[in-house]
Structure formats: structure tokens, C-alpha cells
Amino acid sequence: MSRLRRDLALVGWQILYEQRAFWRNRAGAFFVFLLPVIFLVLFSSIFQHQSIGIGGGRSITYVTFFVPGILAYGVIATTFNNMAIGTAVLRDDGVLKRVAGTPLPAWAYISARIGSTIVVTALMTVVVLLLGHYAYGADVRTATLPGLLVTLALGAATFTALGIGIVRYVANAEAAPAVANAAILPLTFISGIWFHFKLPTVLSDIGKVFPIRPLAHGMQYAFNPFTRGAGFNSTDLLTLAIWLVVGLVAMARFLRQPYRA
Amino acid sequence: MNAIEVRDLHKSYGSLEAVSGVSFEVAMGEVFCLLGPNGAGKTTTVEILEGYRTRERGAVSVLGIDPAHGSRELRERIGIVLQSCGIQTSLTVAELIEMYGRYYEHRRGVDELIEMVELDAKRDTRASDLSGGQRRRLDLALALVGEPELLFLDEPTTGFDPAARRHAWSTIRALCQLGKTVFLTTHFMDEAQTLADRVAVMRAGAIVAVDTPRALGGRELRPSTIRFELPDAKAAEQLPPVEGEVMADGRSIAVRTHDTVRATAAITGWALERGIELEHFSVTQPTLEDIYLELTGEHEAAPA
Known part of the structure; x- marks a missing residue:
């Protein structure tokens, strides 16, 4: 077996171990995976059975408006928060240093960490979509599904890279949740994740510069009953792509010296 | 060939010269101990040998390989017990040994290692629930899982109670009987005396004496x-x-x-x-x- 094939098999195994470790850490699994699901249940119970007419005798349930925002939040929680906090802990505990002393290549280890994150994000997406649709009657459009999934995947990649990259600026593992939330929470309010407030132009412009709004807006675009085509919003995708590059550069800088000497 | 060769090694952090002109060699199968107070440059030296740090000057060869090149071949052949190094705490002893074992081309069996470090009773216990001494034994098992030719032990018994230390020493001595080369750093004299074939005493970034524990510093002649x-x-x-x-x-x-x-x-x-x-x-x-x-x-x- 060639070395590359052996290494790819190693990545697969490592994803399994990462998954096992992730789900065993109850608190982590709760905040990362369950919180978006709880948001869905909460919003749905508040706005149960309410729907809005969209003309032509058709109507959509109110929940449909929240599902894209919940998904956007879920993507950020499962990728950015999970990576930033998890990686800071692994660095501070010296796990990264230990792994660096073994023959496992750094790329294989980081790929497995990312692979494991993809599994969690995908599961979260499936649970929110299925639960939203079948339990609460959210209107998931098949026509715009390609746009929805591409936006989601691009957002997940962007926030994963940013989550790893930011660890370089996290002083210690205890500070990681605070840093992650400080970076995310204020932006969620000016990025139209939950509700569309009438925001002062300055704030909404700030929101447009950062990657949360394009992710949320791109998802909402795909859920919008009036959207034609496959649900791709080029402005949102372009903004996310720029942030993906920023994230990859930050990630590469962190990976140059991932452990404390 | 020597397991380790170091010639005129230099390393500074800013204006502080942590290692200034260190030279020594370690023969294959030897237990070599670097002894010195905290801040003498022991950890810097050993981390340069392990490939964690770069050097400024000097020649270093570990198993014939320059560790500065970060070669995977070298990491296949060495085992490292770091001073304090975390672990994925939600995995069990057996899972961790199995996981780390997969990283190596040649590896020792999980059961054999668990038995060797006497963690049989803790096989399915998560790393988070192990005592300090048990964790160090797990560290040792993980350093041995790739059948290393050369083992680095950085202060392996710091924080142990006397009984646990004697126990660790007998494990390390058993390893020497398997023909492994061991590079040990410690600030415990009795540890150096019990385990080492040769001791190098380090002070302020330089080696001030190298000899067998018996003869060190002309002890036999005093x-x-x-x-x-x-x-x-x-x-x-x-x-x-x-x-x-x-x-x-x-x-x-x-x-x-x-x-x-x-x-x-x-x-x-x-x-x-x-x-x-x-x-x-x-x-x-x-x-x-x-x-x-x-x-x-x-x-x-x-x-x-």
C-alpha cells in the first residue's frame, strides 16, 4: 500500500476517533450540536401554526423564516466555535505537541479534525431540516436546494478555517469561548440571522463586510419563496469566498507553529 | 554509529543564551542522563534533539538524521515522553494506545503495552479518570507504541511519590534490557544514579561534566x-x-x-x-x- 493511501486511511480512522471524543464530551456536544436544534424547537413553539400568505392563495409557515438563520447559526457553532475552542484546548493541553512528535503528518491530523467537523455540521443540517420540515412544517424548497447546500458548504469551510486561524490570537483555552462568542455574537445581531431589524446604515454596512451576514442571507435567499433559479446568490457567495481565503491564510499561519514550545 | 551526536550546539532566546556550545554523544543502547537545575538548558537541548525546536549553530544527528528537517522517518523511530503533555481525555486507555499506534508503521500490540505499564485494570477507563501516576504510565505506553529505537524521557518521575518512582525506574530498566537507547533528563540525583550509564551535568547552557555516575567529577578519586x-x-x-x-x-x-x-x-x-x-x-x-x-x-x- 502506498504511503498516501495509508495516510488517507489514517485520516479516516482519525475522524472516527475525533467523532468518539466529540460525542463523549457532553458539554461540547450540547453547545455545538444541540443548541441550534433547541433554537428551532423554541422558535417553532412560539410561532406555532402561524403562516403568511404569499399571494396566489399560497402561504408559508412562519417557521420557514427562522430555519435559514438557525442553520447559519448552527454552521457557525459547529465549525467556528467548535474549532476555535477545541483547538485552543488541544494546544494548551499539549495534545498538538504530542501529535507533532509522532509520524502522523500535520496535514492528516488537521484534515481529520476538519472531517470530523464536517460530519457534525452535516448531521446538524439534516436534523434541523428534517425536524423543521416534518415536525414544524417549514417550507424547504427543492428547487433552491443546490444553492442552499453550496452556501452552507462554503460557509462551513470559511468558518472552519477562521476558527482554526483565530486560535493564534487566543491567549489560553479558558479565554477561547469568550473570544469565539465576542467575535460572533455582536455580529449575529447586525447580520440579520434571527430577525430583520431596521438597522442604521452604518451597522448594516458593517454586517455586510463580515462573513456572517452573507451566510445567513445566502441561506434565507434559498428559502425565499420568490427566489427563482437554483438559489445561488453571487454576492453572498463571493463575500464568503473572500473570507475563506482570509481564513485559509490565518489557518496556515497558525499551523506553522501550532504548539507552544 | 552513535544514537545521538551533538557538536557545538547553540540556541538563544533574545539576549538569553539558553544553550551555548554543548557537545556530547550517546552510544546505541546507552542510558544517557542530562542532569541539571531548572533553567540550565536541559529542555531546550532535548527539544532540539526531538525536532520541536530549531538550533542556531552546531551539528546534531539523531539516529543519523538531522532532527531540524522534521523528518517523518525520524519520528517513526523515536518515542517521546514530554514533561507535561496532554491527551485526548475522553478516550480510554486502550483506545488511545490503539489510536497512537496507527500513526506508526511498526507498532506494538495494545494488550502487550497495557500489560507492560500495568494498566490492565484501567484498560477501559477514560484518560480523564486516571491518577497522575497512571497518566504517566500511559504516556510511557504511548511513547513505546511505535517500537522506538530511541526513547526520550523528559523528567519522567516528576510529581511521583517514592513508590511510584521506584516502579517507574524498574519499567525503564526493563526497557534498557530490550536494547533501547534512552535519553533521560532529570533534576533528581538518585534517578540519574539508578538509571544512567553516563551522566552529563548541565549548568547555565553548558555541560560541565560527563562521566559514569560513579566517576562523575572525579568522585572515585575524592x-x-x-x-x-x-x-x-x-x-x-x-x-x-x-x-x-x-x-x-x-x-x-x-x-x-x-x-x-x-x-x-x-x-x-x-x-x-x-x-x-x-x-x-x-x-x-x-x-x-x-x-x-x-x-x-x-x-x-x-x-x-
Whole structure:
């Protein structure tokens, strides 16, 4: 077996171990995976059975408006928060240093960490979509599904890279949740994740510069009953792509010296 | 070929020269110990050998490979127990050994390793629920999982209770019998004495002595000291002539001599003949600790 094939098999195994470790850490699994699901249940119970007419005798349930925002939040929680906090802990505990002393290549280890994150994000997406649709009657459009999934995947990649990259600026593992939330929470309010407030132009412009709004807006675009085509919003995708590059550069800088000497 | 060769190694952090011109070699199958106080440059030296740090100057070869190149081949052949190194705490002992084992081309079996470090009872316990000593034994198992030729042990028993330390020592000695080369750093004299074939004493970034624990710092050649107390100071004037130096402080006498057996016989014979009681009679050789404190210049700072 060639070395590359052996290494790819190693990545697969490592994803399994990462998954096992992730789900065993109850608190982590709760905040990362369950919180978006709880948001869905909460919003749905508040706005149960309410729907809005969209003309032509058709109507959509109110929940449909929240599902894209919940998904956007879920993507950020499962990728950015999970990576930033998890990686800071692994660095501070010296796990990264230990792994660096073994023959496992750094790329294989980081790929497995990312692979494991993809599994969690995908599961979260499936649970929110299925639960939203079948339990609460959210209107998931098949026509715009390609746009929805591409936006989601691009957002997940962007926030994963940013989550790893930011660890370089996290002083210690205890500070990681605070840093992650400080970076995310204020932006969620000016990025139209939950509700569309009438925001002062300055704030909404700030929101447009950062990657949360394009992710949320791109998802909402795909859920919008009036959207034609496959649900791709080029402005949102372009903004996310720029942030993906920023994230990859930050990630590469962190990976140059991932452990404390 | 030597397992490790270091020539004129230099490393500074800013204006602080942590390692300045260190040279030594470690033979295959040898247990080599780097001994020195905190801040002497031990960790910097060993981390350069392990490939964690880069050097400024000097030549380093570990198993014939320059560790600065971060080669995977080298990492296949070495095992590392770091001073304090975390682990994925939600995985169990068996899972961790299995997981880390997969990283190596040649690996030892999970059961064999668990038995070797005596964690049989903790096989399915998560790392978070292990005691400190059990964690260190797991560390050792993980360092051994790739069947390394060379094992780095950075202060392997710091924080152990005396029983756990003796236990760890017997495990390490068992490893030496398997023909592994061991590079040990410690600041415990007894650890160096018990385990090492050769000891290098490091002080302020330089090696001040390298030798077997017995011979270190000319220990074998140094005089021993015979101490005792006489019933009264007057008796001191009647002591028999002995080779060496006799120091009297009132009733307390200290004799520093190279001819220990003859001097002891002369003194005790003299005392028995005259019916003089020698209180607190003792004969001591300089300990490794005495030599170490002298070499590292910590004599003054050390508590009596």
C-alpha cells in the first residue's frame, strides 16, 4: 500500500476517533450540536401554526423564516466555535505537541479534525431540516436546494478555517469561548440571522463586510419563496469566498507553529 | 554509529543564551542522563534533539538524521515522553494506545503495552479518570507504541511519590534490557544514579561534566570523610597518625583521607586499645549530590 493511501486511511480512522471524543464530551456536544436544534424547537413553539400568505392563495409557515438563520447559526457553532475552542484546548493541553512528535503528518491530523467537523455540521443540517420540515412544517424548497447546500458548504469551510486561524490570537483555552462568542455574537445581531431589524446604515454596512451576514442571507435567499433559479446568490457567495481565503491564510499561519514550545 | 551526536550546539532566546556550545554523544543502547537545575538548558537541548525546536549553530544527528528537517522517518523511530503533555481525555486507555499506534508503521500490540505499564485494570477507563501516576504510565505506553529505537524521557518521575518512582525506574530498566537507547533528563540525583550509564551535568547552557555516575567529577578519586566525637577535646591530641587531613572542632573530629580502610582501622584500633568511646562514628564518600551541587554551583543556595 502506498504511503498516501495509508495516510488517507489514517485520516479516516482519525475522524472516527475525533467523532468518539466529540460525542463523549457532553458539554461540547450540547453547545455545538444541540443548541441550534433547541433554537428551532423554541422558535417553532412560539410561532406555532402561524403562516403568511404569499399571494396566489399560497402561504408559508412562519417557521420557514427562522430555519435559514438557525442553520447559519448552527454552521457557525459547529465549525467556528467548535474549532476555535477545541483547538485552543488541544494546544494548551499539549495534545498538538504530542501529535507533532509522532509520524502522523500535520496535514492528516488537521484534515481529520476538519472531517470530523464536517460530519457534525452535516448531521446538524439534516436534523434541523428534517425536524423543521416534518415536525414544524417549514417550507424547504427543492428547487433552491443546490444553492442552499453550496452556501452552507462554503460557509462551513470559511468558518472552519477562521476558527482554526483565530486560535493564534487566543491567549489560553479558558479565554477561547469568550473570544469565539465576542467575535460572533455582536455580529449575529447586525447580520440579520434571527430577525430583520431596521438597522442604521452604518451597522448594516458593517454586517455586510463580515462573513456572517452573507451566510445567513445566502441561506434565507434559498428559502425565499420568490427566489427563482437554483438559489445561488453571487454576492453572498463571493463575500464568503473572500473570507475563506482570509481564513485559509490565518489557518496556515497558525499551523506553522501550532504548539507552544 | 552513535544514537545521538551533538557538536557545538547553540540556541538563544533574545539576549538569553539558553544553550551555548554543548557537545556530547550517546552510544546505541546507552542510558544517557542530562542532569541539571531548572533553567540550565536541559529542555531546550532535548527539544532540539526531538525536532520541536530549531538550533542556531552546531551539528546534531539523531539516529543519523538531522532532527531540524522534521523528518517523518525520524519520528517513526523515536518515542517521546514530554514533561507535561496532554491527551485526548475522553478516550480510554486502550483506545488511545490503539489510536497512537496507527500513526506508526511498526507498532506494538495494545494488550502487550497495557500489560507492560500495568494498566490492565484501567484498560477501559477514560484518560480523564486516571491518577497522575497512571497518566504517566500511559504516556510511557504511548511513547513505546511505535517500537522506538530511541526513547526520550523528559523528567519522567516528576510529581511521583517514592513508590511510584521506584516502579517507574524498574519499567525503564526493563526497557534498557530490550536494547533501547534512552535519553533521560532529570533534576533528581538518585534517578540519574539508578538509571544512567553516563551522566552529563548541565549548568547555565553548558555541560560541565560527563562521566559514569560513579566517576562523575572525579568522585572515585575524592577522599572519604571519617567523622566521630571524642569524649573530650584533649583526646584529639593523642590521635594516631593517619594519611590525609585531620580537622578537629572541639570534640568533633573529621578526617579526610584517600586511605579509608587503613585510617578507619588505625582510629578504631586506637580507641579500642585505650577504651575511648567514639560517638556518632561514620565513614562517608562524596555523594553524587555533593558532586552535582559543586558542579552546578548550587552549594550555597541548597538547604543544609
